[in-house]
Amino acid sequence: xxxxxxxxxxxxxxxxxxxxxxxxxxxxxxxxxxxxxxxxxxxxxxxxxxxxxxxxxxxxxxxxxxxxxxxxxxxxxxxxxxxxxxxxxxxxxxxxxxxxxxxxxxxxxxxxxxxxxxxxxxxxxxxxxxxxxxxxxxxxxxxxxxxxxxxxxxxxxxxxxxxxxxxxxxxxxxxxxxxxxxxxxxxxxxxxxxxxxxxxxxxxxxxxxxxxxxxxxxxxxxxxxxxxxxxxxxxxxxxxxxxxxxxxxxxxxxxxxxxxxxxxxxxxxxxxxxxxxxxxxxxxxxxxxxxxxxxxxxxxxxxxxxxxxxxxxxxxxxxxxxxxxxxxxxxxxxxxxxxxxxxxxxxxxxxxxxxxxxxxxxxxxxxxxxxxxxxxxxxxxxxxxxxxxxxxxxxxxxxxxxxxxxxxxxxxxxxxxxxxxxxxxxxxxxxxxxxx
Numbered sequence: 001x002x003x004x005x006x007x008x009x010x011x012x013x014x015x016x017x018x019x020x021x022x023x024x025x026x027x028x029x030x031x032x033x034x035x036x037x038x039x040x041x042x043x044x045x046x047x048x049x050x051x052x053x054x055x056x057x058x059x060x061x062x063x064x065x066x067x068x069x070x071x072x073x074x075x076x077x078x079x080x081x082x083x084x085x086x087x088x089x090x091x092x093x094x095x096x097x098x099x100x101x102x103x104x105x106x107x108x109x110x111x112x113x114x115x116x117x118x119x120x121x122x123x124x125x126x127x128x129x130x131x132x133x134x135x136x137x138x139x140x141x142x143x144x145x146x147x148x149x150x151x152x153x154x155x156x157x158x159x160x161x162x163x164x165x166x167x168x169x170x171x172x173x174x175x176x177x178x179x180x181x182x183x184x185x186x187x188x189x190x191x192x193x194x195x196x197x198x199x200x201x202x203x204x205x206x207x208x209x210x211x212x213x214x215x216x217x218x219x220x221x222x223x224x225x226x227x228x229x230x231x232x233x234x235x236x237x238x239x240x241x242x243x244x245x246x247x248x249x250x251x252x253x254x255x256x257x258x259x260x261x262x263x264x265x266x267x268x269x270x271x272x273x274x275x276x277x278x279x280x281x282x283x284x285x286x287x288x289x290x291x292x293x294x295x296x297x298x299x300x301x302x303x304x305x306x307x308x309x310x311x312x313x314x315x316x317x318x319x320x321x322x323x324x325x326x327x328x329x330x331x332x333x334x335x336x337x338x339x340x341x342x343x344x345x346x347x348x349x350x351x352x353x354x355x356x357x358x359x360x361x362x363x364x365x366x367x368x369x370x371x372x373x374x375x376x377x378x379x380x381x382x383x384x385x386x387x388x389x390x391x392x393x394x395x396x397x398x399x400x401x402x403x404x405x406x407x408x409x410x411x412x413x414x415x416x417x418x419x420x421x422x423x424x425x426x427x428x429x430x431x432x433x434x435x436x
Contacts, residue, residue: 005283008141008267015145016263022152026159030173033163038170044108045118045174048101052093053125057221059214060085062269062346064133066213067206069273074206075134079192081207082130090123114174121181128181131188136270143191151184217351220358227362234369235381243378249314250324250382253306254332257298261291261339268340272347281404284344286418288337288400288411293418295333302329327382331389337411338393341400353399361392 031039064082068075097119101107107115135144155176162172228251236244264287272280307322314321342354365388372380401408 004139005267005271008139009264011141011145012267013260013263015149016259019148019152020259022156026152026156029156029159029164034169041108041110042170042173045110045114045170046177048097048115049118049122049125049177052090052097052119052122053129054221054225056089056093056122056126057129057218058211059216059218059221059351060130060210061133061214062217062351063210063214064130065137065269066273066347066349067210068134068137069270075138075192077206078210079131079134081210082134083127083189085207086127086130087123090126093122094119111170114170117174117178121178124181124185128184128188131192134192135188136266137273138192139270140191141267147184147187147191150187151180154180154183213349213351217346217354220351220355223355223358223362227358227365230362230366231369231381231385234366235373235378238369238373239378239381243320246318246321247324247378247381249310249318249321250328253302253310253321253325254328257295257332257336258339260294261336264291265339265343268343269347272344280344280347281406284340284400284404285406285411287340289414289418291336291340292333292412293414295329295336299329299333302326323379324382327379328386331382331386334393335389338389338396341396341411345396345399345403348403350399350403353396357392357395360395361388364388364391 030042034042060082064078068078098116101115102112132144135141158176158179159173162168162176166172168175232244232248235247268280268284268287271283302325306325307319310318310322310325342357345351345353365385368384368388369381372384374380376383397408397411400406400411404411
């Protein structure tokens with residue numbers, strides 16, 4: 001298990017970094033070609049399908065990973081049900097959203113044709129999201145990452161051709177968005193081994209079972225998404241847009257460390273769901289210790305070079321972001337370990353705990369921002385978030401300790417033997433990086 005996990009993590013982390021760089025390049029090209037006004041319209045156009053896909057997730061990707069790992073004989077049925085369920089509710093969402101937008105004029109200066117084309121991507125993106133859970137359960141990590149990487153390459157290439165060379169404007173980017181979702185959709189169908197002869201074999205019973213499981217985790221995604229957005233809104237309302245801008249920069253820099261635990265969690269989940277919980281508990285503890293150690297090293301880097309990095313990358317204007325970044329880091333570090341704990345707890349079939357924990361985070365974060373920011377100014381925002389994250393970590397640590405059987409120190413304090421695994425990870429990662 002360990003060698004497979006290390007290789008899968010190395011592939012995933014490498015892909016995530018490459019995709020991040022490709023997306024940054026694409027964003028710069030789009031911003032320079034469109035300018036602020038059209039870039040704002042594009043943001044609105046992308047926001048509608050993105051929110052719909054998040055809202056209609058319903059926890060099915062996690063449910064697919066869980067059930068496909070436990071009962072591999074049902075994978076074909078899970079794939080077919082995911083296909084039909086995603087297409088049907090996606091189409092229904094297009095109709096309802098289109099009707100509401102047209103009725104209330106919620107186009108925000110975007111042309112109706114462009115918005116309608118964007119909305120057409122929703123059913124295909126939804127099915128792709130569902131099927132990603134099946135690929136995880138089948139340990140097709142290479143294929144999953146290839147799809148992600150191919151999507152980013154297509155996005156960048158299409159932007160260069162359609163926007164920069166052909167000067168196609170918003171229409172070119174809209175068509176590219178739809179084309180990318182369709183291409184990704186067909187890639188997923190191909191990678192999961194969709195059987196053409198079984199495309200009519202829809203069975204509502206597994207869907208009910210998937211929804212019962214998935215809906216226990218689904219609210220956690222919505223609440224986590226809202227936690228950041230509501231926080232930004234409150235901070236802007238209480239201290240002004242300029243201070244909010246400083247805070248957003250600090251959050252963006254601090255959350256860079258989350259690329260590591262998110263990559264680990266992606267490959268850890270199928271390991272946990274496919275094995276007895278005792279088999280993966282010790283690995284999860286080692287990973288938690290590793291996330292805290294990596295976070296502390298990143299924190300030290302922020303202390304030593306954070307101010308200079310902000311000056312070089314963003315200019316002296318954004319130096320007020322540095323103390324906010326420094327105050328945010330403790331909460332970001334413990335949440336890195338919290339991601340691993342949450343993945344283990346979901347993998348053993350207890351996703352409702354994640355929902356309770358995230359609900360607590362949402363309520364506590366909102367309350368503390370309302371208390372701290374009027375008293376301390378914008379510096380109160382990172383204090384509120386750090387305290388919230390530490391409290392949330394305490395909740396997850398309690399349940400992780402309960403279900404893993406370990407002591408608190410077992411997933412907090414690094415041990416000498418851990419470094420053998422970390423060195424193996426680094427060697428494997430460097431090997432992946434040298435592959436042609």
